Amino acid sequence: MPRDLCRAEEAVVFKDVSFSYSNGFTLMDVSFTIRSGELALIMGPNGSGKTTVLKLMAGMLKPLSGDIYLCGIDTRRIKLSEAARYVGYVPQNPWMAFFNNTVFNEITYVARNTGLSKEEYEARALEVSSWLNIAHLLQRSPYSLSEGEARRVSIAAAIIHDPSVVLLDEPTAGLDYLNKIDYVNIVQKLVLRRGHTVIMSSHDVDLLTLFPEAKVILLNNGRLSFNGYIRDLLSRAHLLLSNNLLLPAPIALSTYLNELLGVGEGSGASVEELVERTVLRKDVIGELICR
Ligand SMILES: Nc1ncnc2c1ncn2[C@@H]1O[C@H](COP(=O)(O)OP(=O)(O)O)[C@@H](O)[C@H]1O
Numbered sequence: 001m002p003r004d005l006c007r008a009e010e011a012v013v014f015k016d017v018s019f020s021y022s023n024g025f026t027l028m029d030v031s032f033t034i035r036s037g038e039l040a041l042i043m044g045p046n047g048s049g050k051t052t053v054l055k056l057m058a059g060m061l062k063p064l065s066g067d068i069y070l071c072g073i074d075t076r077r078i079k080l081s082e083a084a085r086y087v088g089y090v091p092q093n094p095w096m097a098f099f100n101n102t103v104f105n106e107i108t109y110v111a112r113n114t115g116l117s118k119e120e121y122e123a124r125a126l127e128v129s130s131w132l133n134i135a136h137l138l139q140r141s142p143y144s145l146s147e148g149e150a151r152r153v154s155i156a157a158a159i160i161h162d163p164s165v166v167l168l169d170e171p172t173a174g175l176d177y178l179n180k181i182d183y184v185n186i187v188q189k190l191v192l193r194r195g196h197t198v199i200m201s202s203h204d205v206d207l208l209t210l211f212p213e214a215k216v217i218l219l220n221n222g223r224l225s226f227n228g229y230i231r232d233l234l235s236r237a238h239l240l241l242s243n244n245l246l247l248p249a250p251i252a253l254s255t256y257l258n259e260l261l262g263v264g265e266g267s268g269a270s271v272e273e274l275v276e277r278t279v280l281r282k283d284v285i286g287e288l289i290c291r
């Protein structure tokens with residue numbers, strides 16, 4: 001189980017947080033909380049501020065105004081190396097973050113720099129690498145790995161020191177469906193078996209149906225558009241469309257059938273009728289999918 005450093009009930013708290021880059025992008029008055037042991041999705045279109053929010057959580061950026069608490073600690077008051085004991089950050093592109101000659105050196109880097117002894121980090125490297133099924137890769141160059149292997153190595157590097165909170169930046173970007181399901185299984189085990197608080201950023205709306213219990217924070221252009229649970233978001237599906245996100249395929253289909261074709265429970269429409277009406281209204285489906 002993760003080291004019991006995070007005693008706070010709330011793993012992450014944002015209180016009226018604002019932040020700006022010099023190019024003009026501003027995160028404005030963002031407030032939300034993520035409970036310890038919870039799975040959360042930070043969703044929004046490209047450029048909405050998701051990575052910025054993850055970096056603020058990890059203490060890599062500091063807020064201009066407002067407060068951020070990581071495991072109850074004000075991130076302004078701790079150095080990055082101290083914050084790294086509480087949080088593991090998995091970057092969007094694993095290749096950009098690799099800089100060691102072997103997978104073993106890559107996954108033990110943070111552990112070696114957060115004060116673990118050699119015996120301890122070697123034992124942990126064996127534990128996480130067998131857990132993530134990458135023990136056979138430890139002496140390989142990280143640059144020789146497949147996409148799926150590289151992502152597992154990135155996770156191993158982020159969790160080796162047993163942080164309470166694991167941040168995954170766009171974890172499913174560019175993965176095919178089978179690799180996505182494989183990743184979803186890893187994330188579920190991180191939360192359920194290892195007890196981490198897992199926070200993912202993504203614009204991939206499939207995650208909403210793959211993690212139906214997750215907390216969702218929806219961002220658009222640096223502003224908070226929704227803060228709640230998936231069931232409430234899906235019952236207000238227009239929020240996804242108005243925030244430049246697609247509807248998840250099952251929701252798009254049921255919305256289409258229920259609202260546009262008038263096919264609801266008890267309507268008695270046959271499959272043939274549905275097909276016929278669907279074909280007739282494919283312009284509408286196209287519009288839904290393209291929006
Ligand atoms: N280091 C940086 N310096 C200046 N602008 C940045 C930097 N990082 C991100 N931005 C800008 O901030 C905005 C939000 O970026 P980001 O948080 O990466 O969004 P997302 O992860 O949702 O795609 C974008 O307009 C991006 O160009």
Ligand SMILES: [Mg+2]
Nearest residue numbers: 050051170201
């Ligand atoms: Mg990003």
